[in-house]
Amino acid sequence: MCEFCVKHGEGKKWYENMKNYSEEVFRQVNSEDRLKTHLSHFYRSLTVDVPRAEAWRKRMPRIYRLLVYPIVTRRLKKSHFGQILPIEDVGRLLEHFPTLVRLPCICRKATIGAEKRFCFGIGMDLTPIFRDLPDFRDFDRVSTEEAQMFIRHLDEEGQTHSVWTFNTPFIAALCNCDRDCMAYRFQVTMRLGKIMWKGEYVASIDYPACNGCRECLKRCYFGAISYDRRNEKCTVLAERCYGCGICRAVCAQHAIHLTDRMSIPRVSRVW
Numbered sequence: 001m002c003e004f005c006v007k008h009g010e011g012k013k014w015y016e017n018m019k020n021y022s023e024e025v026f027r028q029v030n031s032e033d034r035l036k037t038h039l040s041h042f043y044r045s046l047t048v049d050v051p052r053a054e055a056w057r058k059r060m061p062r063i064y065r066l067l068v069y070p071i072v073t074r075r076l077k078k079s080h081f082g083q084i085l086p087i088e089d090v091g092r093l094l095e096h097f098p099t100l101v102r103l104p105c106i107c108r109k110a111t112i113g114a115e116k117r118f119c120f121g122i123g124m125d126l127t128p129i130f131r132d133l134p135d136f137r138d139f140d141r142v143s144t145e146e147a148q149m150f151i152r153h154l155d156e157e158g159q160t161h162s163v164w165t166f167n168t169p170f171i172a173a174l175c176n177c178d179r180d181c182m183a184y185r186f187q188v189t190m191r192l193g194k195i196m197w198k199g200e201y202v203a204s205i206d207y208p209a210c211n212g213c214r215e216c217l218k219r220c221y222f223g224a225i226s227y228d229r230r231n232e233k234c235t236v237l238a239e240r241c242y243g244c245g246i247c248r249a250v251c252a253q254h255a256i257h258l259t260d261r262m263s264i265p266r267v268s269r270v271w
């Protein structure tokens, strides 16, 4: 079980603990003013602070890796981080909420200048805060069924799903992301800190069922699938797998399955 589950999950996955979406937990770790300030600086931090940190890392890679990276990761763990979850867990989670708020995706605005609404506000109603913020005020409300359908479609398209804290353990967002996500770039491309934790699962490929088409390899943007030329089959590198499960949608052989991370000792602590 992950450290967040131990601390905030009451014996199960921490993001399935409904208390973490409640106003009660929000008030323990946050306030309207603090959240408003945090969100109003978001765009600037993605477009100014992140490139600045990347320039620093390039200038002093060793110092960044040994000193700055752990500090950044520790801070993000307390303030704002995400964890990947597969579509099945998203489905179960959404059943707890009658409506959701679909929000503009600020990462894609920052990375590719696109206006997309792939981000969902879940749990506590924060729309009075969103209304006051130019980057977030263009939201709409959707029913749980609409959200489920939309997110299933995104899953088939290859978007990974993740829950996000706004002062841990308060969870307020469910994101649907690809390579244009700033969190992905921050962590995987730029290696600036850990902001997006691996999921509670790991994928594996049923070797005899695999026909070596490599569709899964093209889909995985965590570099967790490799191709064995001699046997003409694909395999999952468990240490790299985020357990997002999006590779399954492109496998016509239904050869890919998710397994509980805890049941594989060598990756049970690899987040």
Ligand code: SF4
Pocket (backbone or CB within 6 Å): 104, 105, 106, 107, 108, 118, 119, 174, 175, 176, 177, 178, 180, 181, 182, 183
């Ligand atoms: S985490 Fe994903 S959905 Fe959320 S704002 Fe970033 S790219 Fe958009």
Ligand code: SF4
Pocket (backbone or CB within 6 Å): 205, 209, 210, 211, 212, 213, 214, 215, 216, 217, 233, 234, 250, 251, 252, 253, 254, 255, 256
């Ligand atoms: S998509 Fe399925 S059949 Fe194709 S290489 Fe991947 S696991 Fe094998």
Ligand code: SF4
Pocket (backbone or CB within 6 Å): 202, 203, 219, 220, 221, 222, 223, 224, 225, 236, 240, 241, 242, 243, 244, 245, 246, 247, 248
């Ligand atoms: S191999 Fe792992 S990280 Fe890659 S798409 Fe599949 S589940 Fe996600």
